[in-house]
Amino acid sequence: MILAIILVSYFMILLDNSIIFTALPTIHTAMGYSTTGLAWVQDAYTLVFGGLLLLGARAGDLLGRRRVFVFGLAVFAVASLLVGAAQSGWWLIGARALQGVGAAIVAPSSLSLLTASFAEGRERARAVALYGATAGIGASLGMVIGGALADWVSWRAGFFINVPIGVAMIVLAPRFIPETNRISGRFDLTGAVSATLGVGAVVFAIIHSAEAGWGSPMTVAMLILGAVLMVVLVAGERRARQPIMPLRLFADRRRVGAYLARLLYLGAMIGFFYFSTQFMQGVLGFSAFQAGIAFFPMTLVNFAVALTIPRLTRRFGQAVPLAVGVVLTFLGMVWLSRVQATDSYWDAVALPMVLIGAGQGLAFAPLTSAGIADVPAEDAGAASGLVNTFHQLGMALGLGFSSQLQRQPVQVCNQPPWRSPRGWTPRCSPAAAYWPCA
Template sequence: MSQQTLDRAPVPARGHRSGLVLAIILTCQLMLILDATVVNVALPRIQSDLGFSATGLSWVMTAYSLVFGGLLLLGGRAGDLFGRRRMFVVGTAVFTLASLAGGLADSAALLIAARALQGVGAAMAGPSTLALITTTFTEAKARVRALALFSAMSSGGFAIGLIVGGLLTEWISWRAGLFINVPFGLAIVLLAPRFVPEPERRRAHLDLPGAVTGTLGVGALVFAFTHAASDGWGNAVTLGSLAAGLVLLAVFVVVEARTALPLVPLRLFADRNRSAAYVNFFLGPMAMMSMFFFLTQFMQDIRHFAALATGFAFLPMAVLIFTMSRLVPRLLPRYGPKPLAVGGALLMVTGVGWLTLLTTESTYFPALFGPLLLMGLGAGLAFAPLNVIVMATVPNEDAGAAGGVLQTMQQVGSTLGLAVLVTVFGSVTRSAGTTGAQLTVDGMTAAFATAAAFAACTVLVALTFRRATASPRP
């Protein structure tokens, strides 16, 4: 695709075109998010087909989410500097090619490499999705509606990935979960240059020191928690990785404070509501990942659900998240972010806390159905306002960086949260005296208890929101 095609800015979206622009952007966002979980229910078959070890299998998920989260900040700033639509299109193209390569992979190493390359493409396209919504939809009500739908895709995409993965794995093959991205990715690459407006960009450097220290710092922390799950916290490699991650992140903050055009402009955190929204977009996914990772294993390994049934078990949660996304644009201007965020967070705490009562004999109704309903309702209320809070008043020149930080919080939160919860699960199963299914469930309920603590922290953060009405300015 020529540079002229990528640079050509179409007439700003109006009327029916605004719906098409939003559909293109949301389709890309959904595709990027659901790929974090679309292979989750297929992991047993992937392990059997490609000969993964028990410990190596988790990298099918981690390789994608870690690279995605680690490079999002760089992708956000690159979109601000080189053109958000260009990064959106190029990133989607890379993601699509990587999806094709992953579906064709005939070894464990090739699949992990393809998943990592998917993460690179997602990090290039992801921040631009949110920035393009902010700069395309300038009327207040239209922007709130678009951001609420974006939030539904971001929160519900994890659950939709499980449903789609279950369907494709049961009916076709686990490879279809990767191949399905190809036609949607091609459509986005062809339609976006024609219909999605290209905002004005500015040229400058990419803050490579910040990119290196930030990415390596997050990666070291995730590796430390993952390593602790198998080798314990007394292991030298675990402690060394943890210390390196903390030092690198401290250096990252210093670099960002002294750089003229940083990956993360610290002024983004000057607003109290925006800072609290960022923190909750980090803590919330830490709690929610326990639902997706451990519940899929509980259903398949303990209750012997098929892959298809496992995927559809999450349907109530996905439906509620999307339902709430339609209501939040009406509720947010009236009540402001605080009541919605606090109420949603409390529902999430209740839902995850309910899962700590699971036993080997627990059935879907009500032991799983009830928590899934509460989590769907809670996530829809708690997360939909956060996108609006973050993007409502951010300057256009920082829109890509702001979107990159928000999605980084989500991806790094889910990745780091999963690493922490796997560590808790591993410590319980190593030290407990029971065996078999009961031992597995004991580890899962301990992980759910930890996730409930993360969710409780989101309540405390939500209490700091100002009560002012969240109505975004164009």
């Protein structure tokens, strides 16, 4: 039950992060957003989520992880209700930012509760493998659910479903999850402010670069501000008695490698989701639901491979599955990058997705395990916060670069595809259909 509550709560956070991709075209029409306003539906969530992760993680260490976890679920559930009920653009963006607050509390708390609840060894390896599988399939399954609800019910339904799930987890968590010991002492206010504003400034700069470019004065100013605040954070953490980001966590090369690898891996994965869903809807003529279903080959393979991770790591260690996973993901990305407007889904998209899904299944659990390896109990929350911070920074960075690659205006081919000997082909000519850098 402890594992189920943690995984369902974490899945709910991931689900909302990807549901928005397939729902954005519908939201654009329903709410009458400009292109910039529509971007902030996702960016408000990303900015707040990334900025508050370290603060949310340390709060669990000081106030009790279960208590903070339940509070985060309550914030996220209320925010989801507000998103679904939004009647104006500013309401929707504000509610998405509030969702980011809840997610920044729940995500690190869920991983630190998992670390505290399962002893290091076989038990924790299995739990982390399932956590990694959840991280892998959450994004792709969110596409399916978001597309189905947007097509059949409403884009709002994708957010309303969080409310009963959140309420159920709030009721169950105090019953089954024991409270962790709290660390006595004062809160690291300097570290909290510099970490929140510093990470937030970097995320904002990445988001802004997608629209204005890396040479924009605002982008450069926010990057400089973020760098200055991160220097202030490091200097302050050296002297803090109970730092929000203990620098001793960076003394282990394995953990540092896991953080950086996670950042790069998630940067690649978000670009894959960003372009693949647009290609399938804009060029192949898929509906939002069909585009979501089209991610199933990756999702199923990902889950199946992730379940073998405990056995593989016992036999080969963590480095071998991780290296193989990264290589498989890379090969799948290279294959997918060769796709043409006249190619069929099965040959050019589904088969590369199988490789990417296998790579994800092999990579996520070792990356998570290495990020929290050999961490003392009092630093479990901070380590979990760093894992999620690099996860979110990677997504923001990948999305920023992906958006900059999209130089052409979006022209969606609204004609249904026709069946040819090669498979489903769009009726529109490749020049009329949208494809990045076409």
